[in-house]
Amino acid sequence: TYTGTATAAANYTWNFNGGIATPATGAGPHTVSWATAGSKTVSLTVSENGCTSTSATQMVMVEGPLAAPTINCSPTTSSITFTWAAVAGAVDYQASMVSGPASAVGSLDATARTYTVTGLQAGETVEIEVIAVGNGPCGNSSNTFSCAAENCPMVSISIDSIAPLCFATDLADIDLNITRSGGAGGGTETWSGNGIIDAATGLFSPTTAGVGSAVVNVSYREGNCSYTATRTIVINAVPTATFTASSPICITGTSDVLYTGSAGTGATFTWGFDGGTSNTGGSDGQPQMVSWPTPGAKTISLTVSENGCTSTAFTQTVSVEPSMIEPLVNCAFQSDSIVFSWPPDPNSGGYQVNVQDAPAGAMAVPAPPGFFIMSGVNPGESITIEVINTSSNSCAPASTVATCMAEACPPATIAIAEVSPICLDAAATTITLEAVVTGGTATGMVTWTGRGITDAAAGIFDPNQSGPGMHLITVTYADGPCSVSASRMLVVNAPPTANFTVDGPICEDAMTTVNYTGSAASTANYNWDFDGATIIAGNQAGPYTLSWPTGGARSLSLVVTENDCASEPFATTVMVMDSLMAPLISCDSDNTSITFSWNAVAGATTYTVGVTDAPSGITETPDLANRTYNIGNLSPGDEVTIFVRVESDNVCGPVQAFQTCTAQQCEDLFFGRDTYGPFCADAAPQTLVPVITQATPGGI
Template identity: 30%
Template sequence: MKYIKSLFVALLLSFSFSFILPITIGNQSASAQCNTNTSICTPGTAGPFTFVTPGPYVSSCLDFFGPNMGYIILHITTSGPLNMLINGNASTGFLDVAVFNIPNGQAPCTAIQNLSNEIGCNYASAASGCNQFGNSFPCSSSVPAPYVTAGQEIMIVVENWSGSSSSFTMQLGAGGAQTGSPNPAITPAGPFCISSGSTQLIAADMGGTWSGPGVSSSGMFNPATAGLGTHTINYSVGVAPCNATSSTTITVNSATVTPPAAQTICSGGSATLTASGAGTYTWSPSTGLSATTGATVTASPASTTTYTVTGNTAGCTSSGTVTVTVAPLTIGVSPNASICSGASTTLTATGATNYTWSPATGLSSTTGASVTANPTTTTTYTVTGTTGSCSATANVTVTVTPLNLTVSPNTSICSGASATLTASGATSYSWSPSTGLSASTGASVTASPTTTTTYTVTGTTGSCSATGTVTVTVTPLGLTVSPNTSICNGGSTTLTAGGATNYSWSPSTGLSSTTGASVTANPSTTTTYTVSGTSGSCTSSLPVTVTVTPVVVSVSPNTSICSGTSTTINASGAANYSWSPSTGLSSATGATVTANPTVTTTYTVTGSTGTCANTATMTVTVNPVPTVNATNNGPLCEGSTLQLQATSLPGASYSWSGPNGFSANTQNASTPATLNAAGTYTVNTSLNGCTSSATTNVVVNSGQIPVIAAAGPFCETAPNSILSASIAGGTWSGNGIINATTGEFSPLQAGAGVHSISYSVTGGCAIPGTATITVNPIPVVQISSPNTSGCVPFTASLVDASSPVSGSITWDFGDGTANSNQLNNVNHTFNSAGCYDVTVTSTSAVGCSTTTTFPSFICALPNAIAEFSVNDPIHGLMNPEFHTFNTSANASIYSWDFGDGDVSNAFNPSHIYSENAGNYVITLIANNAGNCPDTAQVTVTIQEELVYYVPNTFTPDGDEFNNVFSPVFTSGFDPYNYTLTIYNRWGETLFESNDTKFGWDGTYNGELCKSGIYTWTIRFKSSQSDKKITKTGHVQLLK
């Protein structure tokens, strides 16, 4: 349809010039108009609007030169796609529509002359009397809706190309961009300081024009440009009649602080500082200031300091500085001095002009740089120096050192002892003679003379000295003690000391007393005693050793005998021995004796050597001879079992012997009762080393014992079995026998275990036959799994926990796959979704088996199947919205990622991409309650729109304007696949170019062509595909 319409336009241009006239290039015809008073301020359907004569023609991607047009201005209040319907009052005819952005401050009729302002155009593809952007309305002539933002001003130009309609209406679709009146409300700003930087002013709806002192048309306010004071700022937004204005006031303040002049003060002095020019003041640093705020402060710094004062007026600040210089006065004075009592020293001061001294006590003068001090006690003098109005002080101490030497009093020491001698009242000391002294200098020395000695000490303080004496008298002491001695163990001895007045003995162990000249010592071991003798203050000590000689008697170790026997006992370690008690002994004396007690007895042996003796003991334990009896279970029938019994003696051992070489080592013994087994049997018993014996006589009579045929072992579930014996006609008994006559045995009734079965026959010496039958339990099948459900394919780990442990096993997984005979643990993979019965047959090591089915033990959960499509995988920049169609299966949870940072959890989300061409991957993760997710992806493409413009007139008249005809491509084409061809009305080729930058200058073979209509054809390829596009139209050459 577009190509038919293009041909129709070409025919109009060729044969109906009245439709495009009157037109002037560069100047608008008097009848042309651009109606800027038709504005839409409210949402909904607007109109009807009438068409007017066009002028000037718009600069559009469409061929706008129709007979009449309509102009509508919209102020956008809600951002979104401009879903718009232009609907003529006729149901047929072509309506072409272009949408232009109106830049801030530019007239709408000027904006539509600039192709770069065009944001959408619809060259009607159907003569349906309507035209739409987007797909919100049932109009067949549709293109993608451009995206507009709140605050944007746009102009819509409608061309009544076919003239079928006399008026039209406009309607905006729901969910997209909407129009309305702009809100000019200004956000309050300021006040500002004049030194503040530029600030962007804000209105509720931006995009309007600002005016007033210091403000740019875009709303940048500069306080310095506006100047001090309060200024009125105006703001206008929108295009009449959809426009609005508002105003606000902005105040610009300033603060200029004037600091005080610099000052100089003496050390310790102060200066008054006063600032002016602001409302409030802040001072820093705070060092030496009486306050940190206020116009006036007092400064008393210890050293030269520069202060900063900051003034503030209505939030605007400025600063200044002032320096307070401190002129210091430093007084020097003589160092501290020490003098002897009665001496004097000279004191000197420097650094000032005049000096005064205090206190006057001991001074030769109270003024002058130099004075003489002769105090009687230590005194601190203060000198005050002055130079002009500044003064300073310094101190000096004169220490008076009186020398009052004292020394320790005379003292007495014992020979070999020492005494401490001390002196005081001086600074240093020297002692003489040095004999017996620990040192010859120091305030304290230790004297240890061997004879009485008088010592002299000389004390010195500075140049002052004095002497004193002290006598140390030495008193000798001669102590004696008994010689060392020896005693027997348990004996005693007398120890005697002499040569002193008092005595003390140590240690006290074994002593009769610890004081006195004579004591008795009775130690148990060799001991050295020390005696200390004292006469007056003199003490001396001597040792004496008492050696203890022990007698160690050894005897045989404890022993045991049987009642009525004897043992030999030996003693050693002494010269003579005596034994007690004598009961059971062969002798009461001697180193060796024989003991034959009747009861357990402890013997004591006393050994002596000279006067020293000692004892030792040992015990003879008498064990009784065991008493034993022997019995049997006879008389016996031949073929039975002989049972031999002996008396039970705890701890005893037994040994049997009898006919046919019979022997046994147990308390009770047994053997088959054959005729040769008759006779006497002897048992020997041993207990605690003592033995005894007993006999029993066994009688065996001839007879027969039935033999039961071996049977079993059986499983608990085995069928009943008929037992048999060597002699028929007997009676059966025992656990599991359900028929005493036939010998029918039931393993199930008997239960698991070992059962004793008896079979009896009639007769005088008939003995029942016995046998045992073993019944084994059937397994109790148990299985477990750490995870019984999972996503397909699900590998389950199954564990056999049967009791008893399976000797062999068969696993049936219920999924039709082969069984497994894997013992203990088995892994199996379920490849289809569903819950499966697991059947296990367990066979024990002894061959008993059982089968157990575990219903729905394993569940393999179905996987989600992620699948979706989009309405069209390729969109243009003017319609970047994609709609998804979710066809996933087995899913209830959906996670979408659109590849641009945006996500969604909706079932069929729609997504609008930003205006950036490129490929985007839409990812869907579909999941279900079993957490078995699946992922699907679709790549969508946003292509650049094909935007181009072909002029309909050019004037190659040499005036440097509009001299060349060339299509203008903005985007969406391949510049390397392009051809422009110009034909005259007879179809001859006048010009051809393969470069969009090289157009037709109106010449052919070097000569300018005549004014008229020429046909053009452009052939090019889309940059987004290999599609070749051909367009044909007409251009008017005017000279």
């Protein structure tokens, strides 16, 4: 609610820090909601009667709802112990049986986050509800879970981690995976949670989940035994970089720049002021006043980064208008008239002349543009006029008061020799201007005026003093009270800047974006060096999409030439990381076990092994330090499939490989004879010795 002094007719510029406000304009009051939790800064600037307030801010703390408890169970044939993970923000827990046999008795230990049900028979099922109690504005959360009493093996499952995402409407769906240890394998997965669009496969849609912390759950069931895991996937909003900038402005004034995007106070703001200067330095999202030393169309640009997400660049053009030049009035006496004249200002909105003092009988007569003539003047009489250069833009008018006496002047003309455009680079130096005088006398004096003139008598022009822009230089030839003038516009071009940004680090064969942030126009000449990159898209100023086939530090540089002025080279480096290689899995087996092993992968920090297909009752013996994984308790001919996932600490994501191996079959044995004997009926006991071929010694 606005509590200031402005009227309802004032201009109210609100920034709700990404919130959705109703009605969002005017003095309010406004109803505001936010899609994400956190500290939100609301700011307001009010303008009325040409005056603008300082920015006022208020901080609003937005709390997120409590996550639903993720429940697991550990059953025996006569009891079930339900457990759940701590819920952030919860101050207490409540639990109760939703359904179960009449003999069941429940006991809650809220501190340990357990609920134990006793008095069960094998196979009986109990469903409970757990409530996480919160004392914030979002209230409580709850979840239910069912479990059957039986002896279940120890199984541990976890959902593979997902790096924080930046929300976009075209984000691809993600296949979620679990890592399991223990159990027989071959169980059934059931997925749930915000963004899950396929409960059987664990397909997660970031666009369905939306911005925020998406909590996903998986229930893994082998027979009547269930195991659960949960994972929070963070989806950050991509900040917007919108802002307003007042335009047009006079070169002597400032443009009021106000950030109106969605980023918070902790975001990184990258401003480009096209040669302008901000009163705050241009390092944050606070209101700024920007000025420029030269007139023209100035492009302000902004890119905002927050929570690892970067906005698209936003630009606004500000028209900086030149100030009016004070008229340089000359005069001459012709017959009975005084002729006033002045060089034209190309930005003038016209000239207004006020006669402040004149002799009786003098009168103004028609005159061409740039002249004012008073006739009926006698020698020795003087006339004083004010010449007002009216404004055609946002700048104030300029005026000059001049007095001339009627006196015969010798005929004379003066002109300034042509000067080519000047580049204001490191080599820029002074220039001696040339005046061409025709007529006059030997006693006449030449005087130079205008921005950048450092020696009025010699006509020395210093572009380092004038700065870039178009500068009106005037030369005056004076002989006593008689004078004539001429003017010429000198053009001083500022060299462009070659600044650019590049996203990184990246993985080899991945794509990065290069954005030009310098001051040149798109028509300038851009000389890029991308250090062997493949240009996928882009030309001239860009943006460019690049990739490199191999890893390493890549040096990028740019030189920009505009108006025959070359920029200083700008260079930066992007790191291209080597991709991980999928492991090569081999196996050794006998009749009852298989030992999988794999090579050391360059750049790997961890290995994760999972069994995707195996008969029930197997044993698993991992030795990840030595890159082996043993599967035991097999029968001859049993097949086992595993995967090995390799992870690293850089941007090159995990890779994995699958391998299927078979326990050895029993050997085919051959007996050498089919019969023994013949023996006599009265013979002593005989020892029968079989002849077995291809047998392994030691068999029974």
